[in-house]
Amino acid sequence: MRKPGAKARIREFFLANIGVIVNSIQVRDAAGVSVSEWARRLRELRGNDHWPILSHHDRADLKPGQYVLMESPPDKPAVSFTRPISAKLRAEVLDRNGFTCQMCGKCPGEIDPETGRKVRLHIGHVKDKSLGGKDELSNLRALCSTCNQGAKNITGEKPTAIWLLSQVRRCGQDEQRAVYDWLRTKFGQ
Numbered sequence: 001m002r003k004p005g006a007k008a009r010i011r012e013f014f015l016a017n018i019g020v021i022v023n024s025i026q027v028r029d030a031a032g033v034s035v036s037e038w039a040r041r042l043r044e045l046r047g048n049d050h051w052p053i054l055s056h057h058d059r060a061d062l063k064p065g066q067y068v069l070m071e072s073p074p075d076k077p078a079v080s081f082t083r084p085i086s087a088k089l090r091a092e093v094l095d096r097n098g099f100t101c102q103m104c105g106k107c108p109g110e111i112d113p114e115t116g117r118k119v120r121l122h123i124g125h126v127k128d129k130s131l132g133g134k135d136e137l138s139n140l141r142a143l144c145s146t147c148n149q150g151a152k153n154i155t156g157e158k159p160t161a162i163w164l165l166s167q168v169r170r171c172g173q174d175e176q177r178a179v180y181d182w183l184r185t186k187f188g189q
């Protein structure tokens with residue numbers, strides 16, 4: 001018979017002993033569960049809930065029957081398994097977006113002033129997956145690491161031509177010259 005609350009007691013016991021090696025007898029006594037139930041709960045905690053509980057299979061210094069919760073477990077169990085976006089779809093998104101971050105306009109190889117590192121592009125969702133956005137071409141866009149990290153649940157509006165021109169007018173001649181050079185390489189004379 002499964003006692004109500006056994007899982008909660010097991011969780012509580014491990015949370016009170018983060019980083020401490022415990023054995024199955026202690027778990028059994030603390031949670032009042034049978035060895036077979038404890039084995040089932042352990043599979044649940046490690047599998048569905050992603051708790052980093054190690055056993056002698058994972059760490060050489062642990063004996064059979066010894067366990068250790070390595071660190072605070074994740075707040076929420078993972079909602080669903082996300083399938084990675086296929087290489088073909090990634091290539092389509094990057095190509096369509098001209099290998100340019102769709103929020104800040106940086107290209108791979110440029111130095112990101114935020115991080116001082118070379119820009120790397122990722123595939124981001126226009127509508128976040130947590131809001132029901134799908135892994136479809138129409139919902140995907142190229143984003144640099146910096147924008148991708150800040151982009152969760154935010155839909156970045158594309159800048160309008162009027163806004164862009166106003167920005168170009170505001171900036172100095174050197175910047176305007178750089179824009180002109182870039183447009184020429186992109187569109188020709």
Ligand SMILES: [Zn+2]
Binds near residue numbers: 102145
């Ligand atoms: Zn960016």
